[in-house]
Amino acid sequence: xxxxxxxxxLIFALLLSWFAVWKKYLTVSGAVLANIIGLIxxxxxxxxxxxxxxxxxxxxxxxxxxxxxxxxxxxxxxxxKAIRSWQNVLANGLxxxxxxxxEGTMHASLFTIxxxxxxxxxxxxxxxxxxxxxxxxxPFLITNFKKTLKGRSGxxxxxxxxxxxxxxxxxxxxxxxxxxxQLNRIILLVIxxxxxxxxxxxxDSLLGATIQAIxxxxxCATFSEEEKHTCGNLCEKxxxxxxxxxxxxxxxxxxxGALISVVIYTTFV
Ligand SMILES: [Zn+2]
Numbered sequence: 001x002x003x004x005x006x007x008x009x010l011i012f013a014l015l016l017s018w019f020a021v022w023k024k025y026l027t028v029s030g031a032v033l034a035n036i037i038g039l040i041x042x043x044x045x046x047x048x049x050x051x052x053x054x055x056x057x058x059x060x061x062x063x064x065x066x067x068x069x070x071x072x073x074x075x076x077x078x079x080x081k082a083i084r085s086w087q088n089v090l091a092n093g094l095x096x097x098x099x100x101x102x103e104g105t106m107h108a109s110l111f112t113i114x115x116x117x118x119x120x121x122x123x124x125x126x127x128x129x130x131x132x133x134x135x136x137x138x139p140f141l142i143t144n145f146k147k148t149l150k151g152r153s154g155x156x157x158x159x160x161x162x163x164x165x166x167x168x169x170x171x172x173x174x175x176x177x178x179x180x181x182q183l184n185r186i187i188l189l190v191i192x193x194x195x196x197x198x199x200x201x202x203x204d205s206l207l208g209a210t211i212q213a214i215x216x217x218x219x220c221a222t223f224s225e226e227e228k229h230t231c232g233n234l235c236e237k238x239x240x241x242x243x244x245x246x247x248x249x250x251x252x253x254x255x256x257g258a259l260i261s262v263v264i265y266t267t268f269v
Contacts, residue, residue: 016061027084029086032086034093037093038050041096045100049103055171056119059123059170059171063126063131074133074151074222075222076150076151077230081230087247090247091246092122100115113193113262113265117196117197119171119175120175120193120196121168121196125164128163128201133150135160139156139157140156141155143209151222153205153212153225154214161202172189173190192265203257211240212241212249213227213237213243213244214239215237220233225246226246
């Protein structure tokens with residue numbers, strides 16, 4: 001039923017997701033959902049698309065692991081609880097799944113670029129957050145360019161943004177090599193994916209600074225994306241709407257990024 005490559009990829013995906021659980025990057029339910037999403041992609045699109053999401057997930061984990069001790073020290077993450085939940089996997093996975101199913105049923109290259117960009121947008125956001133938080137530079141708020149505290153939604157750093165765009169570009173190159181796209185088309189496609197993912201990342205920060213619920217922990221004197229801070233104390237909401245959390249913003253931003261790439265592709269390519 002399965003060829004050798006499929007079996008190797010399935011085993012690798014399983015090991016990778018359970019390594020993430022062991023390292024507390026992902027909850028058990030998050031890993032189960034990630035595996036289900038992977039299987040759906042394998043079913044609809046085969047090994048090449050499956051390999052793309054595995055690589056995106058792998059690079060995201062490397063970025064999460066980067067300077068993890070420092071992130072624990074500043075209470076950006078905690079050792080007590082896994083960093084990403086099933087809600088996080090769903091928010092990032094849904095835009096990817098939408099384009100996976102569209103491509104799998106209609107086989108059009110505009111859905112392929114949507115799929116690659118949905119993956120690249122997820123990676124761009126994760127890498128810019130995970131690298132940006134370790135930056136020595138003070139972050140600034142995307143809406144007014146004023147300096148703000150680390151970890152606040154909508155706060156961006158030059159290092160984080162550049163790292164995010166670089167990771168999206170890298171994933172786009174790898175993806176089109178895996179898909180075996182014609183070499184003379186790859187540069188243009190990579191530019192579209194990298195630009196759309198960077199826009200998705202900026203939209204994510206913009207929504208994060210405006211409509212997303214932001215909390216403040218008075219015990220740690222820092223901002224939090226959740227009502228319960230990593231220190232265990234309850235925070236006070238300082239701005240945004242209660243039901244628009246980081247997951248909703250991630251979903252909206254990544255879906256928009258993928259749609260932007262589809263529009264650019266159908267207009268210019
Ligand atoms: Zn706290």
